[in-house]
Amino acid sequence: IYCRNVVIKKHKVLFVAREDRQNWYSVKEWMKIFHKTKLSKQNFFVPLLKILYGIENDFLFFYNNVPTVNEIANKIGVDSGLSFAIMELSKYGNSNADSKKCDPNLMKEFFENSHLNDNDFFREELLILNPDIIVTNNIWDNALLKISEYIDKYIFKNEDFETIINGKNAILYSIKINNRTIPLIDTYHFSKPGKNSENEQVKKYFYNPIMKIIKSEKFVKKFPEYNKPNGA
Secondary structure (H helix, E strand, O other): OOOOOOOOOOOOEEEEEEEEEOOOOHHHHHHHHHHHOOOOOEOOHHHHHHHHHHHHOOOOOOHHHOOOHHHHHOOEOOOOOEOOEEEEEEEEEEOOOOOOOOOHHHHHHHHHHOOHHHOOHHHHHHHHHOOOEEEEEOOOOHHHHOOHHHHHHHOOOHHHEEEEEEOOOEEEEEEEEOOEEEEEEEEOOOOOOOOOEOOOHHHHHHHHHHHHHHOOHHHHHHOOOOOOHHHO
């Protein structure tokens, strides 16, 4: 029997994007959006919420049976609902009027400043969040931002990293956090034009590729603890 609103909710999901926005309070503003606004069928939140629902329900449902983005949004931050964490690589607020235009120089400046006196702030943040799975927004797009060397140096360090599946629309890595080996999936940025429409685009470029990875033999073999209920 198919149950549309089933939510297993056993994985701590961390999304990683590129940079913060000036004068933008993500948690407060996002909760307003999720509960008081009707989301359009093509925006940043569509891939995020669809992926979150898929992960929390172990991709038991094909994409066409997943609730609408607004139905999922209404379950964020409520009892027996859904939750997630999001981490911006750069905490410096980008003041650019075009929210889709990154400022790589400002990001590089933050990366350097965040490592003053050899403090490893990113590692500390990851240890506190202690996620079960990480989904990143095409953060290694070196041709666009030329920041990959900073990411490898300060955030997801090479010595803790391994490529498991190099897929067309999503790449699976493993990373060590708190002495655990957890999956990290890098995919397109959620605001990518032509890829974030709720209908067929998110299905093709986000949901199905991630579902295929998580259900693969390589994933199950590499992360045997991932599907154990409550980390048992």
